[in-house]
Amino acid sequence: MEMSRKDFLRLGLAGGVALFVPAGAVACGSGVLPSGGGNNSAQGSAGTVLRSGLELPKPFQVPLPIPPVLKPVRRTGDADHYEITQRVAKAEILPGVTTEVWGYDGIFPGPTVESRRGRRTVVRHRNELGVPTVVHLHGGRTPAEHDGYPTDMIAPVSGWDDDHAHGGALARGAKTYEYPLDQPAATLWYHDHRMDFTGPAVYRGLAGFHLVRDDEEEALDLPAGERDVPLMITDRSFTEDGAFHYPSRTPSLRGQPGVEDDYMSGVLGDCVLVNGAPWPVLEVTATRYRFRLLNASNARRYRLALDPPPPGGTSFVQIGSDLGLLARPVRHERIDIAQAERFDVVVDFSRYRVGEQVTLVNELGDDGTAQVMRFVVTRRAADDSRVPDRLADVRPLTRSDATVTRELTFQRGGAEAHGMTLWTVNGKPFDPNRVDARPALGSVELWKIRTLNVEHPIHVHLAEGQVLSKGQNGRPGPYDAGRKDTVNLDNGGQAEILLRFDGYRGKYVFHCHNLEHEDMMMMSNFEVV
Ligand code: C2O
Ligand code: CU
Ligand code: CU
Numbered sequence: 001m002e003m004s005r006k007d008f009l010r011l012g013l014a015g016g017v018a019l020f021v022p023a024g025a026v027a028c029g030s031g032v033l034p035s036g037g038g039n040n041s042a043q044g045s046a047g048t049v050l051r052s053g054l055e056l057p058k059p060f061q062v063p064l065p066i067p068p069v070l071k072p073v074r075r076t077g078d079a080d081h082y083e084i085t086q087r088v089a090k091a092e093i094l095p096g097v098t099t100e101v102w103g104y105d106g107i108f109p110g111p112t113v114e115s116r117r118g119r120r121t122v123v124r125h126r127n128e129l130g131v132p133t134v135v136h137l138h139g140g141r142t143p144a145e146h147d148g149y150p151t152d153m154i155a156p157v158s159g160w161d162d163d164h165a166h167g168g169a170l171a172r173g174a175k176t177y178e179y180p181l182d183q184p185a186a187t188l189w190y191h192d193h194r195m196d197f198t199g200p201a202v203y204r205g206l207a208g209f210h211l212v213r214d215d216e217e218e219a220l221d222l223p224a225g226e227r228d229v230p231l232m233i234t235d236r237s238f239t240e241d242g243a244f245h246y247p248s249r250t251p252s253l254r255g256q257p258g259v260e261d262d263y264m265s266g267v268l269g270d271c272v273l274v275n276g277a278p279w280p281v282l283e284v285t286a287t288r289y290r291f292r293l294l295n296a297s298n299a300r301r302y303r304l305a306l307d308p309p310p311p312g313g314t315s316f317v318q319i320g321s322d323l324g325l326l327a328r329p330v331r332h333e334r335i336d337i338a339q340a341e342r343f344d345v346v347v348d349f350s351r352y353r354v355g356e357q358v359t360l361v362n363e364l365g366d367d368g369t370a371q372v373m374r375f376v377v378t379r380r381a382a383d384d385s386r387v388p389d390r391l392a393d394v395r396p397l398t399r400s401d402a403t404v405t406r407e408l409t410f411q412r413g414g415a416e417a418h419g420m421t422l423w424t425v426n427g428k429p430f431d432p433n434r435v436d437a438r439p440a441l442g443s444v445e446l447w448k449i450r451t452l453n454v455e456h457p458i459h460v461h462l463a464e465g466q467v468l469s470k471g472q473n474g475r476p477g478p479y480d481a482g483r484k485d486t487v488n489l490d491n492g493g494q495a496e497i498l499l500r501f502d503g504y505r506g507k508y509v510f511h512c513h514n515l516e517h518e519d520m521m522m523m524s525n526f527e528v529v
Contacts, residue, residue, distance in 0.1 A: 044364035046454035046491075046514055047266025047299035050247060053240035056271050057094055059279030060359075060374045066229065067209060067275060070111035079120035082113060086154075086206065087128040094271075094278060097242040101205035102129055108276045109232050109296075110190070110208025115181045117214035126174040127154040131253045133201065135175075136193035137210055138340060138459070139323055139485050141183045144506025145169075147461060148177070150195035150523070151432050166195055166432055182503075184324035184392065184483075185217040187230065187292040187342045195432070196257035199267065199298050199515035203246045205276075207232065207296045216392065217325060223290040223346060223385040229282070230292040233337075233372060235269035235300045245269075259516055265454060266299025266516045272362070274373045281374045285381035286350045290319070293335070293343040298515040301455070301488070303363040304372065305334040310351035317387050320344030321482030323464055325392035334363060336479045338457035338488035340513040343479075346387050352377045394483065397466045397498040402446035406437055410489070410512055410522060411452035422521050423512070429521035430511075437526035439463075439501040449487065450494035456517060459486040461508040462528065463499040470495040486513055501528050 043049070072080040089106030093099045104110025104125075115121040127133050132155050136148030145152070151168025153160075154175045188210040192201035209230045222228070237245040246267060247260040259267060274280050295302060306315040318330040322342050335343050352358060360372040407426075414427025422429045426436070439445050446468070449458055467480035467487055471494065480487070480495075487497055511523035 043268065043300070043366060043369055044303070045266060045268060045299055045301045046456070047268040047516070048263050049268045049270055050237040050245055050263065052238040052245065052270050054094075054097070054238055054242065056238070056368060057278055059368070059371050060281050062095065062277050062280050064229075064280040064282040064373060065275045065277050067107070067109045067112045067232075070105075070113050079122050080115070082121065082123045083126070084110065084123060085126045085128055086133055091276070093273065093276060094238065094242065097238070099238065099242050099244060101244070102201065103205045104190075104208050108205030108207070110206070112209040112211060112230065113190070114211045114213065115179070117185060117212055118182050121179045121181055122176060123179070124174055124176045125154060127156050129156055130158065131156060131197070131201075132160055132170070132194055133206065134193040134195075135177055135190055136461075137177070137179055137188055137190045139186060139188035139342075140179055140181065140210070141462060141464075141503045142179055143504045144508060146177045146179065147508060148193045149507065150193055150198075150509060153194060168195075168432065181212055183212060185214040186212050186320065186322070186324040187294065187344055188212060189232075189294055189296065189342075191296070195430075196519050197253050199259070199519045200246050200248050200253055202296070202515055203236070203267070203298055204244055207234075209292070209294070211292070220388055220391065221384065221386050222319065223288045227287065227385065228290045228292070230275070230294065231373070232275050232294045232296045233302060234273050234297045235369060236271050236273055237267075237269040238271065257519055263516065264520065266514050268300050268369075269297075270368050272365075272369055272372050279368075279371055279373055281376060283378045284349050284375050285379055286352065286354055286377050287381050287383035288346050288348045288350070288385045288387070291345050291347060293337060293345060295337045295339050295341055297339055299339065300369070301336065301338045301364060301457075302372070303334055303336050305361050305363055306347070307359045307361045309333065310348065312351065316343075316345040316347060318343055318345050318481065319387060319391055322485045323483035325394075326482045327392055327394040327396075328389060329387055329391060330481050332478070336488065338455075338486065338513070339515070340457060340459055340486040341488065347375075349375065349377050350380075350383065354379055397444055397468075397500065399446065399468060399498070401444040402498055403443050404439065404445045405448065406445060407448045409450050409452065410456045410458065413453070423517045425511075425522060425524040428524070430523040432525070435507065435525045435527045438529045439499075439526060441505055441528050442500075442502055444498055444500045447497050447499055448494065449489065449497060451489045451492060453491065455489060455491045455493070456522070457486050457488045457513040458510065459513045460499060460510040461485075462503060463501050466498045468496040468498050505529060
C-alpha cells in the first residue's frame with residue numbers, strides 16, 4: 001500500500017515525521033546492535049541494546065523498594081477516591097547518582113492502588129508534566145471513555161495547543177478516571193498511553209501497580225501481607241550524567257515521535273531495575289512468598305529462573321496470570337515473561353537453608369541483564385499459608401463459543417512510504433479513525449494472530465482472553481495458562497486466542513506491547529457494539 005499525501009496529513013504524519021523503520025534496516029531478534037553491543041543477539045528480544053554511559057553499580061547492593069500503597073482522599077458508599085499528580089522529580093536510582101523521573105506522585109514505580117472487587121475506584125490525575133499524558137489501566141474492564149484511549153489526553157496544567165490532540169478529547173490539566181472494577185482479583189497496572197509517545201513516557205517512569213482483591217482470593221490462605229510482593233521488572237540505560245537514556249528523535253517529546261533508526265525494533269537497557277532499584281535484594285524468611293511478576297519493560301523479554309533452584313525442583317508455583325487466579329496451580333522451573341504480562345507465583349523459601357542467597361536470573365540476558373534480583377533467606381518463621389489445588393472457578397472458553405473468526409498479522413511492512421516501512425497490523429498503520437473489528441457486546445471471538453519479522457506481545461484492551469493454541473501443536477504454550485490480556489508471540493509465531501468482549505460498548509485499541517512498535521503504529525481499533 002502506498003500512502004498518499006492525504007493519508008499522511010490525516011494521520012498527522014506530515015512534515016517528514018520519522019515514524020518509520022528504514023526499509024533496509026534489519027529488525028529482528030538477531031538484529032542490529034550498536035557498536036559495543038557484542039554478539040548477544042539482542043538477548044532474545046526484538047530491539048537493540050543501548051549501553052549506559054556511566055559505570056553501573058554492582059548488583060545486589062540495594063534493598064528492594066516496595067511502592068507505597070496509595071491512600072484514598074475519601075470514601076463514599078460504593079467508591080474510593082484517589083488523587084495522583086504526574087510530575088517530574090529527582091530520584092536516587094543508582095547509588096550516589098541523581099536521575100530525573102516522570103512519576104505518578106513523582107515516584108517510579110508510581111504508588112500502588114488497591115481496589116476491592118465491585119467497589120468503584122475513582123482516580124483524579126493531575127498532569128504537571130510538560131506534555132500531554134493518557135492513563136490506561138492495563139487489564140481493567142473499563143468503560144471506553146475511562147480506558148485511556150491514545151488520543152484522550154490530559155493536557156498539562158501549563159497548557160497545550162489543541163491542534164496536537166489528533167482529534168481526541170483533551171482534558172485541561174486533570175482528568176478523573178472511573179474504574180468499576182467489577183472483575184476478579186488480579187494484578188493490573190497503570191501506565192501512560194499517549195499516542196506516538198508511550199515508549200519514552202513509560203521509560204521515564206509513568207507506570208504503577210493496581211491490585212484488585214476479592215473475597216474468593218482471600219479465602220484461600222495464600223501468602224499475604226509482607227509476603228505478597230509486587231515486582232515490576234524493567235530495563236533501563238543511563239546517560240553519563242545519570243539521566244534515563246532513551247533514543248527519542250525529540251527528547252522533549254513535544255515534536256516528532258519515534259526513536260533513532262538503530263532502535264526501531266525496540267529499546268533494550270543494560271541495567272535491570274526491580275521496583276525502580278538496580279538488581280535489588282530482598283531479605284525473606286524461610287516461608288512461602290507470593291510474587292506478582294510484571295514485565296513493564298519497553299522491549300525486553302525475560303526467562304526467569306531461580307539460581308540455585310530449590311532442592312527437588314519446582315522453583316515457581318504459578319497461581320495467577322494477567323487477569324486473575326488460575327483454576328489450578330501450574331509448576332514451572334522457569335518462566336518466559338513478555339512485556340506487560342503478569343505471572344503471579346509462589347516461591348517456597350523453606351526449601352532453602354537459612355543464610356542461602358537465591359538469585360532471580362534472566363536466562364535470556366547476558367552480563368548485567370542475566371541477573372534480576374536476589375533473595376537472602378534470613379531465618380525460619382511460622383507459615384500458615386498454603387497453595388490449594390483448586391484456586392478459582394474459571395469456566396474455560398471453547399472453540400465453539402466463538403461466533404466470529406478474525407485473522408490478524410503483525411509485521412514490519414505491508415505499508416511503505418518514502419522508503420520507510422511501518423510496523424503494521426494486517427498491513428495497516430494505526431489510524432484512530434479506522435475501526436477494524438466490531439465484536440458484539442458479550443460475544444466471544446476467535447482471533448488467529450501471527451507475526452512476521454520479529455516477536456510481538458499482543459495486548460487487547462477490555463476483553464478477557466484465553467490462548468486456545470500456540471504454534472503448530474494445537475495447544476497453548478507452557479506460559480499461556482489462565483485469563484490473559486497479553487499473548488506473547490515469537491518471531492514467526494502464531495496463536496489462536498478466544499476473546500470475550502464483555503462489559504462495555506465503545507472503541508478500544510489492541511496493539512503490540514513492544515512500546516517502540518506500538519508508538520510506530522502497530523495498533524488498531526475495535527468497537528464493541
Ligand atoms: Cu499496557 Cu494498551 O496497554
Ligand atoms: Cu491495556
Ligand atoms: Cu511488536
